[in-house]
Amino acid sequence: MSDISITPPVEKAPQKKAISPLRAAMLDFASSPLAMIGLVVMVVMVLAAIFAPWITPQNPYDLSQLSIMDNNLPPGSESFGGQTYWLGTDPQGRDMLSAIIYGLRMSLIVAVTATLCALAIGMAMGITAAYFGGRIDTLIMRVVDLQLSFPAILVALILLAILGKGVDKVIIALVIVQWAYYARTVRGSALVERQRDYIAAARGLGLGHARVMFRHLLPNTLPPLIVVATVQIAQAIALEATLSFLGVGVPVTEPSLGLLIANGYSYLLSGAYWISVYPGVALLVAIVAINLVGDQLRDVLNPRLRR
């Protein structure tokens, strides 16, 4: 038996033509055009975020490149330097297009880092709880219950009030808010897997706890985790945007999408719509794209939803 098979055991008879499970999953995924669009948008956004320093006309975090004389210009205006601001400028004279791409970069860095850390912590906790059971299980799961009984935004606000401002602090807050979801998900599927023969066999061979947990049990609990992680990245982006909008997130001189929206909020009534609206659209598109991909992944990886 392979250690790292990623499809859970399926009751249905395998398809006639022998294709690898991974390829089958990919074909399944591609069957939804909406999800493919989501995937393409997601990939484009991730690439734009990664290559932001090379593709943006301006570095909006470098204060020496900004000029207050260029502030609040409508989309399509030209600067004194002859540069065109396709999406206009904000009250500090930042090029909105550059600011949105950098903001997206900031939002994605914060969300992905926080999700990966939370995933690692949650996974370890969930597997430990399921594998050992008994008191350890009770202890970990009560902490998880306690954590999940508070609204995420409230916990994050309190944490940031204590920790102070900064990108690292936001990531810490997001990790603390999110790890419980993963712990709960992993524990659920690990409890089922634990009863199966291959685990008994592995134990029978005299393998150590750690090896059984991480080499045998963990790989078989991954599919639901992948789905949860995808959805949680979108959640993390939204949560970070909310925190920044409320002024407790990233520093004002390095705006994320949420802070850009907050910057333009007071200008909405006076007609300078572009400062808030474009970052808002970018945020919306990013979250919808990730959710589309996440939904389709869930359909593909969940045997009960198999058509």
Next chain:
Amino acid sequence: MPNTSSRAFLMSASAALALTAGAVSADTLRIGLASEPTSVDPHYHNLGPNNALARHIFTPLIEQDAQQLLNPGLATEWEAVDDTTWRLTLREGVTFSNGAPFTARDVIYTICRIPLVPDAPSPFTLYTRAIAGLEAEDDHTLIVTTDGPAPLLPNQLATFGIISASVSGAEDEVSFDTDGCTGIGDAPASAEFNDPAFAIGTGPYTLDAYIRGEELRLTRNDNYYGDAPAWEQIVMRPLTNAGARVAALLAGDVQMIENPPTQDIARIEGDGFVISSGLSNRVIYIALDQGDAPTPGIAGDTNPLQDARVREALALAIDREAIQQRLMLGLSEPAGELLPAPMFGTNPDRPAIPYDAERARELLADAGYPDGFQIVLGTPNDRYINDGAISQAVAQMWTQVGVQTEVDAKTFSAFIADRNGFNFSAFLAGWGAGTGEMSSPLGALVATRDPDRSLGGTNFARHSNPDIDDRLVEALQTVDDAERERLLREASAIAMDTFAIVPIHYELTTWALAPGLEYEARADQYTLGFAVTQAD
């Protein structure tokens, strides 16, 4: 027949609409406040919104006009008999809103009560501390003695309203003593003034209802000695969100709002509403920590800000006109001192600090920082007009001359806590000169920190220069106006020449009013409903 009645209905409806759309019913003025007074008690909290509300109900001995020049109030005349003695002549025939006559006893009682206000967050003792003796020659003549020359006494007497001794539970004989007055009974707690039966004054209005967080209703006082104001009723509603305030004005829910956001002013004016704006006594400045080396927010063991050349460089690097035009949209005046000319003690010939990035780089190189340094600029982001945005603009301008600047923006209460703990190397803040003359900003922001002399209370930059201190202390004891003004001018010029502090601009205070209303902008930023008139 149905036709006629529906037309009649339409006509009456449109007539009613026209009335409300005009938004000014002849007898009630509704005002949207940017921040709510914390109490009706005129002696509880020395804060703009409280003082403005108090002016409606309680009259001070001496009034300040829109430019903060002194006018008779409950005192018709005041003169310095000698260096430490003042004679005040009180207005005759004045009654409180409950009909009781106003006499010298009420003045003595008020000055006795000011130090006794429990838990006052910002007490008025600052303005009564100089008074060493109060003697009523008769019911309408008061002799004030001070413990030293107190040239600012008239300005100080203009800061607080007079309350009724009888209503507050005083005995028939009230006598003043710095160690404790006699005959004053139990001084009332501030909360009692929120009750209309207790808030009895000699002002143009009486309190009708005070519903915290909702509204404040005032009714015209028919016993008021001055000209009767135009409005039968004034209703004040706290609308702290700027957008909500503008929306309420445009919808006709209120006829006057404080501080419309700068970016909305063009639109408000375009809709036919009236904008009133004028120079305030508030300067927005940047303080540079000169106390310690090292200083928080600047890496390394030295404090470059102790070098006047560095401070000059930072001052010259700020493009004040750009901030005025692009961020304040004209609603500020670039500053060269801590108080705008022609207020008392200013140097009228001193221009605003110029913008000269070249010279700033040279000065930094001369001081040994050719590559600049890194600094954190602390700022509130919800206190002064566009404060957070101004700090970000300053950060831009400093970074462009080589001083890498990071902005630490926070809400005002959190900012104050950090500033008072000396956690900032550089911070942006504002100072409104309550007395309307130069000793106020110099004494608070620039004079050496010295609690015993009540100087330097807000000097968190810890600048210290005896040349300034000596002139200031002398000015504070000089009763002769011309001589005092000369000393204050000199002190101010020294402070500016040594860049003890870096002024940015004076705020213009703005009000927006419904079409057809007029309000003269006040330097003290007070919103006084009784001074709003209908243009004809």
